[in-house]
Amino acid sequence: MTDVTFADLGLSKPLLDAVHDLGYEAPSQIQAIAIPKILSGKDIVGLSETGSGKTAAFxxxxxxxxxxxxxxxQVLILSPTRELCVQVCEEVRKLGTNLSGMRSTPVYGGAPIDRQIKGLRGAQxxxxxxxxxxxxxxRGTLRTEDLKLVILDEADRMLDMGFRDDMEEILGQIEGHRQTLFFSATMNKNVERLIExxxxxxxxxxxxxxALTVDRIDQSYYEVRNRSKVEVLSRLLDMNxxxxxxxxxxxxxxxxxATEALLARGFTADRLHGDITQQMRERVINRFRDGKVELLIATDVAARGLDIDEVDLVVNYDLPQDPEDYVHRIGRTGRAGRTGRAASFVFGRDVYRLQNVERYIRSKIRREKVPSQEDVEGKRADVLFESVKLKLEEQEKGAPFVNLVDRLLEQGYAATDIAGTLFGMLREAVGREGEEIQEDRPGGDRGGDRRERGDRRDRGDRFERGERRGRDRGERRERGGDFDREARRNEVAKGMKQVFLGIGGLLGVKPGEIAGMIYSSCDVKSNSLGKIRIFPKHSLVQVPEGQENKVIDGLKGQKLRGKPFPCRLDRDL
Known part of the structure; x- marks a missing residue:
């Protein structure tokens, strides 16, 4: 089917133009086979994995x-989740953009039903x-007499979620001849009975x-204790x-x-789970899609229906119980012809679940060594070196600060000492202090050795419990941030409050820029701000007590260096 084009499938020009405008060059295998059969009026059972292009196929x-x-x-599509409903409707909108009289609408729980009733009027x-x-x-607000096509998307998933009775009642209420399409990742007895x-x-x-996973996804795992996960995740994010x-x-x-800990370390992150309202979910996903948030921390509620092509990395902070959920999770990356990376954290008995995943996907997942602090520092040094090198190449003769270097040279300082000092200051401005973890110590990564030997006893867990008892009590205050709460409190001057800004030194932000923005946008007195500290991806500003809300409100919607940023009271105080 490699030589088949969309024009060969019997589609009209408006649809072919839409496909071309979206940049699709050739149909996927499921599209090339299914589309002509559906257009001929046949019922079909489509079996294909996530990411195969089945949504466009129907x-x-x-x-x-x-x-x-x-x-x-005229067309009714049943989907297991509201996220998938929204995704399918978005696909309909994009592919039907040249059909001026075509309307579609999603209906799902958790949203106002009166608004959905209005949306159903005139929807085809x-x-x-x-x-x-x-x-x-x-309620009689969905009319079925003109339905000619019914599609069950992810039929196996809907049956697993307990929708059998609803699905059978819906299909049973549609009178007259209809064409029915069943799409499913797997074929089991429940699906077979529904089709029959x-x-x-x-x-x-x-x-x-x-294999059930895409070749473009590089898969690996790390042996990580639970309390080390935030630090290891931070290192992976810094390294990649x-x-x-x-x-x-x-x-x-x-x-x-995890979200709170990552925010404290200066990453721009947001969360997605079952307690988040539907309105807030859509807002979070849109902010993530637009790049205003670089990290999305989620439960499996986001594993299906999260259709964003630019995801470069998926991390299984916790390994899922079900191997199929692993496939759907890592399927969020490596989309639309791109390469992607998936990393998983395992420890102790997680090794058994990892083996189940490998059997399910019929391939091995590569074990990686936890990056050390030295590895991260080396990576940062390389990035810093390239940034300075690029700046030097762009810099014109007689640029600012060149005369300052000349003055230092005239006073007898060596050029290498000046450069070394400036690099050190720059590294302090953009660096992130890590913390030592058990995995850094010799023999700390014991889980992988146990797996190689076939020794399944959780000696690492016992070692961890003993090590925890002997640990200094003061360390228990640490939450995985750049410094512990007590030190953070001590650095805030009396009568001041500390405000967190989700933008930092990696974008070249300077304290003067932040101060100028606050004085011009917020109703605070000149020279009233306290210490301003810049970290790689966030900044901390001390403001007079009682003025913190003015600053937070005044900075809402502001941009610095062309980038929007979150602003809130520092949570670790």
Whole structure:
């Protein structure tokens, strides 16, 4: 199927133009096989993995079959989650951009139903979760008499989530002839029974796969104790150039704790889990997609339906219980022809789950050594060197500060001493103080040795408990930030409060710029600010007590060096 083009599939010019404008050069295997069969009116069962292009495989023919002059529901798509509903509707909007009379709407739980009722009026394509679709059917706000195509997207997932009764009732209420498409990652007895009951001799369209993961994703794992995870994650983020990264945790509490710790270290991060409202979820995802947030810390609620091509790195902060969830998690990277990287943290009995994942994906996951503080410093030094080198190449003769260097040379200081001192000062301005972890010590990475020997006893866990008992009590105050809370409090002058700004030295921000912005944008007296400290990705500003809210409110929506940034009261005080 490698020579097949979209023009060969029987699609009309408006759809072909939309596909071309979106930059798709050739159909994927599932698209090339499924689209002609759907256009011919056949029921199909599509078996394909995440990221194979199945959404476009049913969206394009669905758009082709719609009568644009009839403003009633003609296509119904059932999806397991609200995130996937929104994603499918976005795909419909992009592919149907040249169909002026076409309207689609998503319906899902957690959103105002009255707004959805208005959206259903005149919509020709409806995408919804089974539960909310049942609500609309009972209210009579979803009409089914003109439905000609019903699509079950991720049928296996919906059955696993307990939607069997709703799905059967919805399909049973659609009278007359209809075409039904079943898309599923796996074929099991539950899916087979559903197809047998509601399908009309469907043809199976299966995409052969050698492995469940994409070859473009580089997969590795690290042996990391629970209390070392924040430090190791920080090192990985410092060592790897990335634009966007997703960090997956197994619990909401772990998401909250990891997010707070990463914010304290100067990373721009936000969270996504089941306690976040739908409105806030959409806001977080949009901020992440726009690059205003570089790290998204999430539970598996984001593993499906998070369709952002620019994710460079996925980290399994906690290894998932289900190997299939691992596949969906790492599928957030390596999309749209890009390469990606997935790293997982394991320790102790997690090794068994890792082996299950390897059996499921039918490939080995490479073990990596935890980067040391020296490794991170070396990487930072390389980046700093290249930045200074680039600046020197751009700098014109007679640029500012050159005369200062000449004055130092005239006073007898060696050029190497001047450069070394300036590099040291620059490193302090943009560097991040790490912390020593057990994995840094000889023999600290014992889990990997146990795995190689086949010794499954958790001696590392016992060693960790003994080491914890002997640890200095003062260290327990540390939360994984750049310094502990007590030291942070002591550095704030009496009568002052400390404000956190999510922008720092990596963008070349200077204390004077921050002070000037605050004095010009906020209602505070001149020369009233205290110490301003710049870190790689954040800054801390001391403001007079009682003025902190003025500063935070005044900086909302502001940009520094062309970049928006979060601003809040420093949480570690």
């Amino acid at each position: 969206t394009l023919p669905a758009l082709e079959l719609i009568d644009q002059d009839l403003h009633r529901p 394509m409806v995408v919804g979760t089974p539960g909310r679709l049942m609500d609309h059917l009972r 009951k509601f399908g009309d001799h469907p043809e199976k369209v299966e995409v052969a796969k050698k 150039a990335f634009r966007l990264a997703v960090v997956f945790c197994n619990t909401k509490r772990a998401v909250d704790e």
